[in-house]
Structure formats: structure tokens, C-alpha cells
Amino acid sequence: MEPVQYLQALRRRWLVIVASVLVAVAIALLIPSSGRAHASSASGYQATTIVVDPSTFSSGFNPKTSPLASLVTFPSVASRVAKAVGYTGNPLDLTRGVSAEFNSDTGLLSITAEAPTPARAELLANTFASQTIQFLQGLETKTAQIQAAGLRAAIVPLRQQLNALNGRGGSSHSSEAAGLENQIAHIQSQIQQLLLPGAPRYVIAQPAIAQPLAPTTATGKLSFLSSRTGRVASAVIVGLLAGIALALVLERFDTRIRSKESAERHFHAPVLAEIPMSRSGGKGVVSATRPHSKSADAFRLLRTGLLSGATNAGRNGNGNGSGNGDGAGGGREWPKAILVTSPSSAEGKTTVVANLAASFSELGKRVLVLSCDPRRPAVHRLFDAQNVPGLFDVLALGSGPPVLNGLVADTPIDGIRLVPSGQTPERPGELLGSDDMRTALAEARAMADVVLLDTAPVLAGSDPAPLIPEADAVLVVARAGRTTVDGAEWSTEVLTRLRAPVIGVVLNGVDEGSLSGGGRHRD
Numbered sequence: 001m002e003p004v005q006y007l008q009a010l011r012r013r014w015l016v017i018v019a020s021v022l023v024a025v026a027i028a029l030l031i032p033s034s035g036r037a038h039a040s041s042a043s044g045y046q047a048t049t050i051v052v053d054p055s056t057f058s059s060g061f062n063p064k065t066s067p068l069a070s071l072v073t074f075p076s077v078a079s080r081v082a083k084a085v086g087y088t089g090n091p092l093d094l095t096r097g098v099s100a101e102f103n104s105d106t107g108l109l110s111i112t113a114e115a116p117t118p119a120r121a122e123l124l125a126n127t128f129a130s131q132t133i134q135f136l137q138g139l140e141t142k143t144a145q146i147q148a149a150g151l152r153a154a155i156v157p158l159r160q161q162l163n164a165l166n167g168r169g170g171s172s173h174s175s176e177a178a179g180l181e182n183q184i185a186h187i188q189s190q191i192q193q194l195l196l197p198g199a200p201r202y203v204i205a206q207p208a209i210a211q212p213l214a215p216t217t218a219t220g221k222l223s224f225l226s227s228r229t230g231r232v233a234s235a236v237i238v239g240l241l242a243g244i245a246l247a248l249v250l251e252r253f254d255t256r257i258r259s260k261e262s263a264e265r266h267f268h269a270p271v272l273a274e275i276p277m278s279r280s281g282g283k284g285v286v287s288a289t290r291p292h293s294k295s296a297d298a299f300r301l302l303r304t305g306l307l308s309g310a311t312n313a314g315r316n317g318n319g320n321g322s323g324n325g326d327g328a329g330g331g332r333e334w335p336k337a338i339l340v341t342s343p344s345s346a347e348g349k350t351t352v353v354a355n356l357a358a359s360f361s362e363l364g365k366r367v368l369v370l371s372c373d374p375r376r377p378a379v380h381r382l383f384d385a386q387n388v389p390g391l392f393d394v395l396a397l398g399s400g401p402p403v404l405n406g407l408v409a410d411t412p413i414d415g416i417r418l419v420p421s422g423q424t425p426e427r428p429g430e431l432l433g434s435d436d437m438r439t440a441l442a443e444a445r446a447m448a449d450v451v452l453l454d455t456a457p458v459l460a461g462s463d464p465a466p467l468i469p470e471a472d473a474v475l476v477v478a479r480a481g482r483t484t485v486d487g488a489e490w491s492t493e494v495l496t497r498l499r500a501p502v503i504g505v506v507l508n509g510v511d512e513g514s515l516s517g518g519g520r521h522r523d
Contacts, residue, residue: 010247011511017243024239028231044114047121047208049129051109072100072111072132080131085123098128108205118210125208133202144194151191158184255485263478263507266488272305272475272504273298275352277511284351284382287358288413295355302352302506303359306473307334335473335503336445339453341464343491345376347479348508353454354382360450361415368408368448370440371421373456374428374463380420383411390422391440395431403440408447417448433466441470458491465498473503480510 010017071077078091087094097114111132113124162180257263260271275298286295340356342349350373357367370391371379380387386409394403407419419440425431444451453471455464468474474495478488495502 013247016247020243021239024235028235044116044213045118045121045210046114046213047125047210048110048112049125049208050206052205069100069102077132077135081127084127121210122208148191148194151187155187257483258480266485267505269502270504271507273302274510275508277509285354285358287355299355299359337451337472339471340475341455341458342477343459343487344457349477350378352477353452357416365449367416367450368444369452370419372453374424375456377421379454385409387420390420392425393422396425401439403436404443429462468498468500474500477506479508
């Protein structure tokens, strides 16, 4: 499909798109707000406590890792924090809004806590920092005590050796005893060093100061979607995209003919005119009542095509000629008896007949309309005429020529006369194929410049078949958005078998936005 065709398809399916958007919006309004996606998406405060190891600065060495970062959310630390702040629930719940980050370049550890109130955020950050430091110092104290106990155990055998040497006496053992005493003194010094309380290894360099929680990019998106306005806006976008996709899918599987190109492809005949859909509600003879309308222009274009567009016009299946040197035909033969049919009913065939007759009358042509549709005669209504007596009434009597005597009625439009159909007979096909009908056609040719035959749809039955050999040209009427591809193909096959002189197609009821130019013309 071309881009213009996509736009036309979306225009035709606008109800589908609107319905899709409305459904999406309704669903969005029915879904309750999802609330917080996670702790960081809630509105509240965050506070950060900075912890530092002074030894790293005195030594000029910045470690790549810090044990505090991994200990902050330990269950043991969380239990200590819960006890310190008086929290009676699961201590691990406190760690959900707490995070720790160690900067290897500065040697600083940041402990951040989030909470609904600034005081709570500061309390959690400071408490997690202090309890983590105390927990680590407790581990270091226990480690020192264990090491001291090991050193004390190492002194026991040394004292035993020293006692043994002192018991023996003698100057030879004095130097060995002095060495043992030095070892024991050194170990005792190590024990005292381990047990001496030293300066704290980790200290809080900056207590927590609460700040309003700034949502991250992901949090902003979730906040937008959780609001009523955000959900509705998102639903409109999703519904619009879904509606467009659905409209294009429906268009893809729609087998109805809507464009000039599609009609010509499936009818295997040129489209002589595209009749725009009437916006004023009129379905009558617009060529006479609204001569300056786009529809009237389209019928004039159709008239021009009939007068000058057929190379085989004027020759029907019987070799009958209807030459006319009229100026509109450029001195060439043009069809005089024109049979108008359609694939099925309700495609505007009768309306086309009436407006085409009015268009011919504008040129001063004498036009005679024969209502040959026995099933749904309607052309008499367009001309405000009675339907009886009519053509089938006379054909059923079989009185012989002249057949049309007393049947031809004047119409309100100058130059147009009408032969109504009359009452519906039992076997209309036989009557239309009778000698009296051929005589009626000959009489019609003699009394008019143009004879228009309004027949039944070609797929509705065999009624039009006997008239096709008597016509100079067959005009097929299709309705845009109603005639299907199958209907076009089947009617073309039927007309081909009947050797119908199809001159072209009229695409009726075309949306003005889809006109390819055939609906706007002036003679």
C-alpha cells in the first residue's frame, strides 16, 4: 500500500482507533495505583553518614576495600540496630532502605538510609554506622583475646624449661636461662600490647544530615505511571498504536473494493467516473437539482466517457449500429442503447441511471429510460412517476407492436421520458427475451437519442441476460466499500460469458478524500 492509501485506510477505520483508545483509557482508569515499586521510589528522605579509618591517612595508604562495606547489612549488625532504635519487627526489614558504598580513591565509607521522615533517616544512618563500627571493634577485641590466650599457652613450656635450668644450678646454664627469660618477657609484652585499649580504628567523620529523597530515572517513570494522569496518557498512546495496528490488519483482510485501482483490477475494465458520497443526504437526481455539486460533475465526466471512450461503441452482439455524428462524440459512433447493471443490489445502479439521463439532457439529447428491473423497480420514484401501466404489463399480454404505445411518460426534467416496469411478472426473463421486447427496444431507439436500460443486478438472476445482446454498451455500477472482490470477479466472468460490450465501470459512493480525480470535472 502507498502512504496515501494507509492514511485513507486509517480514515475509514477511525472508529476502530477511537474505540481502541477508549478501551485502553477505561482499563487504565480501572487499574488501581501500584504504589511504591521499591523503597527508593517512595517519597521521603535520605541521610548519609561518612565513616573513615584514620590509619589509612597516617600511613598514606588507601585500601581498595573496606570490611565495613560488607558488614553494614549483616544480620548481626541489623539486630544491634533494631535493639538500639527500639524496633520490634524483623531486624532485616531495616536493611531494605540502607546501602553502603566504599570509595577506594578517598578511603571513605558512605552509609545511606532512607525513611519517610528526616529524623528517622538520620537515626538509621548514624545507628547503622555506629553499630557496624562497634561490631567490628568487638570482633577485633575477640581476635586479640584469642591471640593473647595463644601466647600465654606458649609461655608455659618456656617457664618449665627455665625452672628446670634453675634447679640444676651452675654457671653453665645461666646463659641459657637468661635467653628463656628474655623470650618470656617478649611474649608477655606482646600480650600486654594486644590487651591494651588502643585508639578506635574506625570513626564517624560526618554524621547524617537528611535530605529530601530525589527519585532516580526509573523512579520517575514509575511515579509517572502510578499517577492517574500518567496512566491515562500512557493508555492513550498504547491505545492509539493498537488501534492503528488493528485498523491496518482489518484493512488487509477487507475484500471490499474502495479505490479506482482496485475496481479496474478486479472488473478488468476502466473506471469512467468516481461518484462522491453525497454529504447533503440527497440520493435523487443531483445532476438536475444540484448541477454545481461534485456529484453532478462526476456524472458529466461519466457522460463524456460514454460518448467518446468506447472504440467498439455502436456495435452490439447482433452487429446493430447506432452511429451518430454528434459533436460530443467527435464524429465517431457512440453507444445509443446503454444497459446499466451492477453485481448485486443496493449499489446505486438506479441512481446512476437517473443522473446519467439528466446529464445527457443537458446536451439537448432526447433520453428515454426503460425500467427493466422486475424485482426492485425504483427509477420511477426518482422521476415522480407512476409504475403502472408498465413494460412488463404489455409484454405479458403479448399484443404485439407497437409495444411502447401509451407507456412513455414525461418526467419533470426536460428531455427525459420514462417507461416504467409495471407489475412484477412470474417469468420476467422470458418476457425480456421475447420478440415484443426486441420490438420495444427498436421503438425506443427511434424515439430517443439515448436509451438507458435499468436492469436487475447481474448476480441476482438471469433477468439481464436477454437484453445484453441488444445493448450497444454495458455500464457496470459498483459501490465503494460494499462491492466485494469476489462479486466483481464473478460478475465480470458472467458478463464475459455473455459477450457483453462492457464499456466501463462507475465507482459509486466514493469518499471525497479518496477521489483520484475522477469525481471533479467540468465539461
